[in-house]
Amino acid sequence: MKVATWNVNSIRARRERVLAWLAANEPDVLCLQELKTEEADFPGEEFRALGYEAAVCGQRTYNGVAILARGALRDVERGFGDGTDDPQARFVAATVMAAGTAGAPGTGVAGAPGEARAPRAVGAPGEAARGVRVMSAYVPNGEAVGSEKFAYKLAWCERLVAHLRARVDLRGETVLAGDFNVAPAPIDVHDPAAWEGHVLYSEAERAAFAAIVGVGLVDIVRRLNPTAPMFSWWDYRMLAFPKNRGLRIDHVLVSPALAARAQSAYVDRAARKGKLPSDHAPVVVEFAESAAVRAGG
C-alpha cells in the first residue's frame, strides 16, 4: 500500500499536474489539502477515470481537503463534528476498503496508462472488512505568533486532539496525513536559528504537534529517515527551492499497527519542479501488504 499527502495550492490550478502525478505514481491513497474549491467544482470525474474515488470537504477560495483512493470509501466525515460550527474546511476522514491489496504498479490490475477504469474490487475478505481509516488535515497557517489566527491554529490543534481521542480507533490501521504547518524539530528546518520563534517553528506549535502525535501516532517519515531533512515545502520566492531552503511541515502520522508495516518514505521533489508547481511536494509512504493479504486472503 502506497499512501501520499500533497498540499496542491488550488486543485483547479493544479488539476493536470495532480492527474499526471497519480497516473505516474499510482498511490493507493492521496490526501489533498488547499483545494480552494467547493466540492461542486472538484474534478471528481477526472480522478474517477483514473480509478480513484474521492471524499471531498471543499470551500470556496480557501482551505479545502480531500481523500482520493483506489477502492471504495466508506463512512466519510467532514469536519470534527464537535459542534463548533467552524466554516473552514480543513478535515475529512474516510475508511478506505482494501487499499493496497491489488493493483500495484506493474500488476496490470490498474489498467494501461490513460485507460479509463472503474474502482477496483475489494481484495482479501479480512482486509475489506477492516479497511484503513484515513484522515486528511489542513492545519491553519497561523499567520504570526501571537496573532488571532495563531490562537485559532492552536485551538484547532486542540480540537483535532480531542477528535482523535474521542472518535478515532487508534488500535486499528489509521493514517492522519496532511499539511500540519509545523516543523517539529531543528532537522526539519533549513535554518533553525533564523526560524526559531517564528510561525511554523515556535515552541507553542511544536508542543501542539507533539500533543497530536502523543495520542498514539507515529511520525513515520521521520522514523524511517532519522537523519535526512525531508523538506516538503519551499517558499516560491528567493530561489528557495533550488537552494533547498525548505521546511518539513507536511506529515504522515500512522497508528502503531500500520507503523509496523511501513517500509519506506520519501518526498517527491520532482513534483515541485517545472512550470507552476505547488509550493509543497508530495510526501509518500509505502507499506508492506498485511499478513492476511500476503497469505492470499
Added chain:
DNA sequence: ATGGCAATGTTTCATTGA
C-alpha cells in the same frame, strides 16, 4: 525590517499563504 511568488476574488489591487 522588508520583499521576494502564486492563487483567488474583493480584479488593475487586497488578502492569504508559509
